[in-house]
Amino acid sequence: MPRRYEIDDAFKHAIKISSKGRRTVTTEDFVAELAKRNWHWGLREANRWIEIYVNTFSDVSTVEGDARTFLLFNPNGGL
Structure with a gap:
């Protein structure tokens, strides 16, 4: 049985x-x-899960679609 913390x-x-x-x-x-x-x-x-629960990564995808790439960013300046 899958568990929530596994996500x-x-x-x-x-x-x-x-x-x-x-x-x-x-x-x-x-x-x-x-x-x-x-x-x-x-x-x-x-x-959808990443967009809702992860606020330290931003979308840096170069193509349209659901196959996306997220990059860890520093909200205090710079990537």
């Missing part, structure tokens, strides 16, 4: 860190991590 855990495990230290999450990676924890969401549902 937060899946999001944390979906974060990728670049060589420059930037942290990004793609909707596809988040959905894949959710599936490992027995949560079966589509891209749209995953995007």
Whole structure:
């Protein structure tokens, strides 16, 4: 049975860190991590959760659609 705290855990495990230290999450990676924890969401549902519950990542997608990319930002200046 899926548990609510597993969603937060899946999001944390979906974060990728670049060589420059930037942290990004793609909707596809988040959905894949959710599936490992027995949560079966589509891209749209995953995007909705990120928009509602995660306020430290902003959408930096370069294409239209549900396959989005989110970047950790510093609200006190700079990315």
